[in-house]
Amino acid sequence: MSIMEYNGGSVIAMVGKDCVAIASDLRLGNQALSISSNFQKVFPVTDRIYVGLPGLGTDVTTLRERFRYRINMYTIKEEREIEPETFAHLVSSTLYEHRFGPYFIEPVIAGLSKTPSGGVKPLIAAADLIGCLNFAKDFVVAGTASTKLLGVAEGLWEPDLEPEDLFETISQTLLNSVDRDAFSGWGAVVHVITKDSIISRTLKGRMD
Amino acid sequence: MDHFPTNWGRPRNDAYDAYGTHPIPQRPYNGHQDAFADAVQRTQQPIVTGTSVLAIKYKDGIMMAADNLASYGSLARFKDVQRLHPVGQYTVLGAGGDMSDFQYIQHMLEQLSIDEFTCQDGHNLGPAEIHEYMSHVMYARRSKMNPLWNSLIVGGYKDGKRFLSYVDLLGTTYSASTLATGYGAYIAQPLLRKAVEGREDVLTEEEARKIIEDSMRVLFYRDARSLNKFQIATVTSVGVNISESIQLDTSWSFAEGIRGYGAQTQ
């Protein structure tokens, strides 16, 4: 039995044109038995950053609270909001602190960072359970359906997608991947982060 | 003293069997077996072994090389063994792995050649036929859970066509313009591919020989079960030629400069 597959669940993030998207399924299971169809694993960090925490359910809750605490401390001390890249390193070091007794979570980060000219730059990143960061230009995946997500995303994704097209691409990628994964599925949620808004939609998926 | 060569080169656990009395080398049991005599009895391991075989295609045919060492564990036991074997007029067979199994294969092919010759039907076995035959023998033996523990390369030249193919103890086969078995697959194969791929039709015999010799030298430096005495076989329109043993000049002066492991104090 693998701890990473104990509760199931998957997350994916994609880059678009001046936007990013992050999506996850909503299943929480106890091995093959499904427990909940509304278990959130993607959380807002700031107005422009979301983090997805697929892996062991108990650690999802713990890490979410840990990150909330550390983000609040950062905001108070620095008197400004954290940038996505900084947050990625915060995630990494938090995980690496537990190098020899890790949280069983592989975080996915999606955000928009500010450029000096006042624009925004998309940033996505994923880490393994001990905090090895991967900043990708296209998409990152994690969770029990990661191989499926990788294959479908590689086939569907293209550069410079507008927010609505990015939404369709990430939704199709996620839904079709979790339908081939016994440990993921039972509905999905998608967030598309743009310069001036966040589109959050809950998707109806197969419930079997 | 651990008298069993299969244990040599491995960390020994003194917590048990401090005198290294087991495992006793497994030998195939050929006596009576009942219905319950399963894989365990037939399972064997190689005892006297040969290391890498290399082979490439070049302009005029194929070239193959193997050193003259047959090891007994980490002991360099026999240093004048020929691991390249001519079969008929068109084929060379190179073998790594268990040398007694290889000798058995040599006898088998000898008998096959005699039977074919006796037919006098106007057909001669070429490299493709030898390889097909060997792949069936190897696959049949693995399917009986009693493998011939070898990696074989079959090379040849017949009817204006070059032939180079591999078969091993599992019956796995493949062909390519460069082949290497054993440690050669890790160490020599990248060198061979870089030098040969795409140039199969222009490489001269001299160039091919240089590529093979350089690869054999690298193998001698890095493979602890190898020897700097080896033979090169060519098969061309002229026929099969297996060279006398070749000694390579090697330089070990660089070893003086190595730091970081071994018995140095600084």
Place this chain on the structure above:
Amino acid sequence: MPDMTSLAHPQQRSFNPYSENGGTILAIAGADFSVIAGDTRQSEGYSIQTRYAPKVFRLTDRAVLAVNGFAADGNMFVKKVKQRLEWYRHAHSKDMPLRAIARLIQTMLYARRFFPYYVYNILGGIEEDGTGAVYSFDPVGSYEREACRAAGAAQSLVQPFLDNQIYFKNQTPALGTSHPAHLPLPTVLSIVIDSFTSATERHIEVGDGLEMYVVLAKGRNLQGLEGVRGMQELTVTDDGERVFVVRRDLKKD
């Protein structure tokens, strides 16, 4: 302290008669054609043994078989299937129908139930009624007819992509319209090529070369196949089904 009871007995390291040789295969059925494809890399562990070892084989003018898993078993299995088809030809003066080949393969696989061929088979071709068909098998002979199937090292990468692009899973047709039940040949070929370039990008055991076999039903025109680069006809008989192969390069890293 090591576990003394387990150390006290000589450990047996029994011979393992199997290996895994990587690669991926895939087949898609159209209305009156079938596409069967596979990459040509053969590997063991991290070593590439060869960049060209075919995994897809023409059996008859209307049947093509793709094999994936342990290469030695695969090659031997194809050899035995071909032998049985030749015997059938000699006995009945015709090629065996596709559904009969499928049942033959199931019987041959199950015959080795307790020492299986470690091979995933996908059979593609044209049925007697002229429709394109794909049959997929597990190593011990369970099989079913499908419209598309991926198998092998990158199965998990490719199959959900096919669900989406072939079966239109999770896609709702616009009001008053419906999804096509079968796709045209050029579309199918594009999807196959995309699947393999994707798999090559993300899976180390996939790459080097791609072979796509196309089987066309009796009396059909080439449906755009005539313009395809690297196409070669392999048909043996006249006025029956026709077989083609299309070869492409894949990345070699």
